[in-house]
Amino acid sequence: MNLPSSNSFFRYGVVSTGISVLAVVLIIVANVFVTAVFNKYPWNIDLTENKVFELSPETKQFLSSLDTDLDIVVLNTEAAFIASAPSEYFNQANEIIRKYAQLSPRVHLSYVDLLRNPDFASQYSSLVLHVNDILVSTKERSRSLTPEDLFNIRSSYYGSYIASSKAEQSITRTILMTVSDERLRVSILSGHNEEDISPFIELLAMNNYEVALQNLLTSEIASDTAFAILAAPARDLSTEELRKLDRFLAGGDNKTLFYLASASQSHLPNLAAFLAEWGITVDEGVVFEQDSSRILSNSVYIAILDYAEQEFSKASTDRNLPMVIPNARPLRALFETSGYKTVSELLRFSAQSGIRPAHTGSDWRPSGADMSPHVPVLLLSQSVRNGLQSSLLHSNLLACGSTLALNQSILASPNLANASYFLDIFSALSRREQLIRIEDKTLGASELGATVDQVMVISIVFAGVLPLVLLIIGSVVWLRRRSL
Secondary structure (H helix, E strand, C coil), rough: CCCCCHHHHHHHHHHHHHHHHHHHHHHHHHHHHHHHHHHCCCCCCCCCCCCCCCCCCCHHHHHCCCCEEEEEEEECCCCCCCHCHHHHHHHCCCCCCCHHHHHHEEEEEEEECCCCCCHHHHHHHCCCCEEEEHHHCCCCCHHHHHHHHHHEEEECEEEEEEEECCHHHHHHHHHHHCCCCCCCEEEEEEEECCCCCHHHHHHHHHHEEEEEEEECHHHHHHHHCEEEEEECCCCCCHHHHHHHHHHHHHHHCEEEEECCCCCCCCCCCCCCHHHCCCCCCCCCCCCCCHHHHHCECEEEECCCCCCCCCCCCCHHHHHHCCCCCCCCEEEEEEECCCEEEEEEEEEECCCEEECCCCCCCCCCCCCHHHEECCCCCEEEEEEECCCHCCCCEEEEEECCCCCCHCCCCHHCCCEEEEEEHHHHHHHHHCCCCCCCCCCEEEEEECCCCCCCCHHHHHHHHHHHHHHHHHHHHHHHHHHHHHCC
């Protein structure tokens, strides 16, 4: 019987050890490589029912056409951002943010701990930055998102809570506005003691509109103006000033006059005649609501409205967000279609609404004569005329029953649609490239929303294929060692 020599055992041991060391090295290298690849490219599989960790096809298409380099900076460490309460929603937002850099070489993602690097914020003096904010910037401009911008927040008896995530919608919209050079001009008309709508002006400026003050007494409305806003003038307009409005709207090219009324206004006969030409009358009094399920802040004059159309309100109804126009004067459409003008209702009160007459005392109580179902408080009159060379000239008059619809607390409320609704109307009326609409995403208790087919594939892989592969590898190793 020939026994292996000690040299053979030594050589075998060296080779075996070398193979083991090489295998360990290869595993470490492979792990580093795979980790780097997974960080750069989205190879992970989202098994949630509504793909809460994936970007929508709309965003993917937008990223594929992105031709501007931009930075996304999360103002916290990644671990601390994810751990923010409630962590499941911040984790989802973080995964969404990472996808932008993974899907586009133009997007560069980084995390900056603002507490350890307080000087970082000084580079962006025009922005007020806080921990957990998201900074989106190019060489030309920068914008920021707060955590509240990433989620739909609801209030309940027990406090506020996150109902769903709108992280993708907010980030995609912010990127679109940051890289876009298109800035539509909005003229805020003055000269007649108009009411203050500065919160709405700030909202427009934040959304890539160029806002300018324009005194209608002294000058024409600039020819490059897309929107002119007349906010509840206290004094009537002159005939010449109304001609300026006519000339502005006659220019076509999707020009829009946004008129807001107020319960404190007196009768303005010249302006009333101008609005009547567009098929709109602003009646006296204030609309009230008697359906208690719609009343907000214990005031019958602040109530959830009905959407009377589906084009402008689609995003708001999809998110189940209501609109309010407090202390609204009642509007009335004088016709549906007349010549080249068409009037349509956008927002109205419920079937249990009524109109409180003007100049009533504190002892007033509603009677049957005051009831008026479905009072409209937002009307749109659209004009389509033939222009030169068979072109069509589009112009619009949007009338709202109260300037309080643009109140700071209402525009800032995450529980109301006012801010997004009016922005969507402005985008649609100007034929501006529509801001991408993306469905909000809700994280349920069972985040692994696998289908039956997915469960079957997972079961086959982990209960069948993987054990079989391990058995084959083990058998081969055992047979090779036995033959030595």
